[in-house]
Amino acid sequence: MNAFENILHEKHVRSTAMRLLVMDTLAKQQTAISLHDLEAAFEHADRITLYRTLKTFEEKGIVHSIEDGTGATKYALCEPGCQCSPQDLHIHFYCNKCEKTYCLSKSKIPDLGLPKGYQLQEVNLVAKGVCNRCSD
Amino acid sequence: MNAFENILHEKHVRSTAMRLLVMDTLAKQQTAISLHDLEAAFEHADRITLYRTLKTFEEKGIVHSIEDGTGATKYALCEPGCQCSPQDLHIHFYCNKCEKTYCLSKSKIPDLGLPKGYQLQEVNLVAKGVCNRCSD
DNA sequence: GTTGCTATGCAATGGTATTGCATTTTTTTA
DNA sequence: TAAAAAAATGCAATACCATTGCATAGCAAC
Ligand SMILES: [Mn+2]
Ligand SMILES: [Mn+2]
Ligand SMILES: [Zn+2]
Ligand SMILES: [Zn+2]
Numbered sequence A, B: 001m002n003a004f005e006n007i008l009h010e011k012h013v014r015s016t017a018m019r020l021l022v023m024d025t026l027a028k029q030q031t032a033i034s035l036h037d038l039e040a041a042f043e044h045a046d047r048i049t050l051y052r053t054l055k056t057f058e059e060k061g062i063v064h065s066i067e068d069g070t071g072a073t074k075y076a077l078c079e080p081g082c083q084c085s086p087q088d089l090h091i092h093f094y095c096n097k098c099e100k101t102y103c104l105s106k107s108k109i110p111d112l113g114l115p116k117g118y119q120l121q122e123v124n125l126v127a128k129g130v131c132n133r134c135s136d
Numbered sequence C: 001g002t003t004g005c006t007a008t009g010c011a012a013t014g015g016t017a018t019t020g021c022a023t024t025t026t027t028t029t030a
Numbered sequence D: 001t002a003a004a005a006a007a008a009t010g011c012a013a014t015a016c017c018a019t020t021g022c023a024t025a026g027c028a029a030c
Helices: A003-010 A017-027 A035-040 A047-059 B003-010 B017-027 B035-040 B047-059
Strands: A063-066 A074-077 A090-095 A101-108 A119-130 B063-066 B074-077 B090-095 B101-108 B119-130
Touching: A003 A017, A017 A035, A017 A047, A017 A074, A035 A047, A047 A063, A047 A074, B003 B017, B017 B035, B017 B047, B017 B074, B035 B047, B047 B063, B047 B074
Parallel strands: A090 A119, B090 B119
Antiparallel strands: A063 A074, A090 A101, A119 B119, B063 B074, B090 B101
16 A cells, blocks of 8 residues: 555545546646646546546545635645644745746744634635746 | 715726716625625626726726635725735635625734745735624 | 717627536445 | 445536627717
8 A cells, every 4th residue: 555545545535546646646746736737637537537536635635725816726735744724724825927826835824813703714825926936 | 076986086097987886886895795796786787897897996906806715706995095915905704604705904914924035916815714793 | 079099788708617417436235 | 256335437518707809888088
């Protein structure tokens, strides 16, 4: 049983060929990718199956999703130990030049100081600008 | 010249009946609203005209938009003096119960501590959970 | 009043997300 | 191991939301 199979097992998701391929593809990315991007990474794969794979992964905490405002949700593998709680989550950065969405894993979400009565469950924080690769 | 006409004039947007009506409608909202919501607030108004009105308002800094992850962009009037820079902007809160998106105007965006080389231009910060009205 | 620019209204299009259903694959049970 | 049940996959269809093209109406300058 390899590392990906282990993760699927831990998260109570059945291991299938398709799911392992998707995990493998996601692990190779430097950025968060869209369903469309994922589809493009395969020769012959059904878009809907990939869609449902991502949805399953998201529900089970294997990937996290980012609404970066482009209209297409981006996905990236969670880091080991991530429970996808606001404390676990990190900032995402959308570069207006290269149009890629980066996980800034080391930049955690700062304390938001919400007004009294607001119960926090999730946070989607997308900073936009120019990434370090594009700003030379 | 009333307050709305003043704002339009300041922001170099021509004053029209439609635009004044849209500003009036936006000013009456307690939450940020979608194009669809805006359309529903009128008896007979063309969706596309409303769409372009919102786009114009956004470009000229009269409204700000929020990508709350529901798929439909939300809009709200900017506060006086807002330049829509990351320092001016505030947190938004999407309530999973009432499904409304609130402007938390007093909760400014905290410092993000981006890694070196990342140039910040915009921030979209949406906290999700249960709002104070729904959490009693 | 004529001319020119802008805003509006209607139609059409493009893209992403989502669901229904038949079929295949995997797992469970006998 | 064979049959039955459950889950995953593949294809088709649908639902939205966002965006553009183009003709017309309204306004402003000349
Ligand atoms: Mn991430
Ligand atoms: Mn706001
Ligand atoms: Zn970049
Ligand atoms: Zn609420």
